[in-house]
Amino acid sequence: MFVAGHATNSVMTDNARPIAGPRDQMRLKRDDATGLEAVAARFHSHAYDMHFHDEWLVGVTHAGVQDFFCRGRRRQSTPGRVILIEPGERHDGQAVAADGFAYNMLYMPQALIRDAMGGNDAHIGFRQTLADDKELFHAVARACEAIFLEAPRLMIEDCRDRVTNHLFRHLSPHMGHDAAEKAAAPHPVAARTMDYLRARFDEEFGLDELAEAVGAADRFQLSRGFRRAYGTSPHACLVQLRLAEARRLLREKVPPAEAAALSGFADQSHMGRWFRRAYGMTPAAYRRGRTNVPEIAAAKG
Incomplete structure (x- = not known):
């Protein structure tokens, strides 16, 4: 079990080289x-x-x-x-x-x-x-x-x-x-947008193209309606869907570069920037964790 300790490195490899910020x-x-x-x-x-x-x-x-x-x-x-x-x-x-x-x-x-x-x-x-x-x-x-x-x-x-x-x-x-919040279904345009993003998270498209595909009047109506329904922007949601797919692929031990391409990121470094921001570690470190290589030794208090 992890307890507060005195180690100073972040996510670590078996060679004890820090790959993230100090102290974390x-x-x-x-x-x-x-x-x-x-x-x-x-x-x-x-x-x-x-x-x-x-x-x-x-x-x-x-x-x-x-x-x-x-x-x-x-x-x-x-x-x-x-x-x-x-x-x-x-x-x-x-x-x-x-x-x-x-x-x-x-x-x-x-x-x-x-x-x-x-x-x-x-x-x-x-x-x-x-x-x-x-x-x-x-x-x-x-x-x-x-x-x-x-x-x-x-x-x-x-x-x-x-x-x-x-x-x-x-x-x-x-x-x-x-209950009232749960009972209120998303606006049809917002719901169609979410369906589109889930189906095509690995593709590239702009807001105008997305608005036309889901039947929104324009990109402004699309963005306002989507944020009202889901509390975030279409782009932010798309990034999260791509990250979820990247995690799934890394769980299956797919190499990070291949996982980046399959999940819709421009390249491995693009995926890595978003991955670190979302999860506090690199895709490679996450994949090593999945393959049972210890990231750090548990600190002792």
Whole structure:
């Protein structure tokens, strides 16, 4: 389990060469049998830009103040608190003090929650973004520790099930938003724009071309309507869709240059700039984490 420590390098290779800014640390490991992914990190300033994940995120703050934007406003998690973020929920992260913050994050596949809910997760979500739940806190910390230590499969599965069981009391039938907000469907033009972006994230096109394709009067109507519906611009959404695809390809051990081309980025360096801004690490470091090469040694307090 990651705890606050004194290491000074960021995401590290097995040769201990820093590949990101000094002082920040990140460790990533995936358990292929369960599909769980564990992150242990410490950041001292800006951690990552606005982004989203396809998984359910359950995190625990070990030290410092973890400041992040989620569900329309900034929030702060302090030691002992649990962070709950749904698939597709945009969020960022930063420190608010010089000593930074340390946390674990557990990425849980959508299929896991779907199976736990009896095959139907279409209308569920977290009741709140921050929770005070000691049992869930310790379950998440133990699950991350088990994954990093490559514990026996039975132990990791037991940790997974404990986390899932504790999550039930935090799930709501309203996707964690006001019912009125949930009931309001996006404007047809905005919805068509989202469908277009999802279908053609690997292509290049401009706002005028996009507006014509989805039936908007012009690019201004398109941009206003899309932001009103989804809280972001078409371009920002396109970048996030490309990043999600890049992560999927890197999980499959596709080389970064090939992943960049397949996910719609101009080249590997273009993908790398966006990847670092969103996730606080390079695509190569992320891919090495996926192939079980340790990024850093867990710091000891």
